Each structure stands twice: as structure tokens, then as C-alpha cells.
Amino acid sequence: MAIVVTVISMSLAGASVVSSQTTTSSPPENEKTLWKLEHDYFRFVEANDLKSYSGLWHDDFLGWPSVSPVPVHKDHITDWITAQTSKGMAFKLIEFKPASLQITENIGVVCYWVSYKFADKDGNGAPYTIRITHAWLKDGKDWRIIGGMSMPIPAIPPQ
Numbered sequence: 047m048a049i050v051v052t053v054i055s056m057s058l059a060g061a062s063v064v065s066s067q068t069t070t071s072s073p074p075e076n077e078k079t080l081w082k083l084e085h086d087y088f089r090f091v092e093a094n095d096l097k098s099y100s101g102l103w104h105d106d107f108l109g110w111p112s113v114s115p116v117p118v119h120k121d122h123i124t125d126w127i128t129a130q131t132s133k134g135m136a137f138k139l140i141e142f143k144p145a146s147l148q149i150t151e152n153i154g155v156v157c158y159w160v161s162y163k164f165a166d167k168d169g170n171g172a173p174y175t176i177r178i179t180h181a182w183l184k185d186g187k188d189w190r191i192i193g194g195m196s197m198p199i200p201a202i203p204p205q
Contacts, residue, residue: 104190
């Protein structure tokens with residue numbers, strides 16, 4: 047009988063340890079932080095602040111931007127910006143529409159739509175709408191984009 051009680055006690059203790067390790071809830075401050083960082087992403091692009099923009103990315107980033115025929119690493123994350131700014135165009139964010147966010151332990155996945163254009167000196171430029179997914183990794187106190195993908199869509203879905 048003592049052996050059965052001990053085994054049951056150890057099983058219950060083990061179950062509570064496993065349960066506490068698989069918690070997927072995230073504090074609201076982490077969600078607010080990730081949405082703020084996504085907004086910072088576009089603020090940095092609009093300001094053509096490539097240093098701050100690059101600081102959002104993890105050194106081991108791998109992603110597939112809609113403007114690239116192949117996946118890219120961190121050393122090419124500004125290519126889509128410089129390809130336009132080198133022609134005198136300026137990035138203008140038109141709309142940012144959140145879709146979803148989920149944080150599990152130190153990984154956050156953020157999904158949203160954006161509409162933007164690269165405008166010439168007269169403000170002219172074709173608008174584009176894309177959907178974006180970024181995977182963020184929290185390393186210590188800082189979040190960095192470790193992976194992502196974007197895809198063009200014809201227009202932002204109706205609200």
C-alpha cells in the first residue's frame with residue numbers, strides 16, 4: 047500500500063511539473079511590446095533609419111519577403127528598402143491592420159496586413175497590400191525577429 051501511495055504521489059507531482067512547463071499564456075505587456083515593435087518596424091522604414099530597422103532582427107534570421115525570389119538572411123533585410131530609396135523614392139505607410147498574435151514562452155508569432163507605397167518627390171506611387179508573419183524570439187529582455195514571410199494581396203479585407 048505504501049508503494050502505491052508513493053507512486054501515485056510521484057505521478058501527480060510529475061504531472062504538475064509538466065503542466066507548468068507547457069503554459070502558453072503570455073503577459074499582456076509582451077503582446078503590447080510585440081505590437082509596438084511591429085509599428086517601430088514601419089516607423090524606421092519611413093524614416094529610412096536602416097540601423098534601427100536592422101536592430102529589430104536576430105543575427106540568425108531567415109525569412110522570405112514577398113519582394114524576393116528566394117529566402118534571405120539578416121544581411122539582406124534592407125534590400126527591399128534601398129532598392130527604392132536609391133531611386134529617390136520614400137516609403138509611406140498607408141494602413142496597418144493587426145490580424146493575430148500568439149506568444150508561447152519566448153516565441154511570439156505576429157500576423158497582420160499593411161498597405162504602403164514608395165512615393166516619388168511629388169507623392170506619387172503605386173499602393174501595395176501585403177500580409178506579414180513575423181516570428182519573434184525573446185532573448186533575455188529583448189525581442190528580435192528570427193523568421194518571417196510576406197505575401198502580396200489585392201487589398202486589405204473588409205472590416
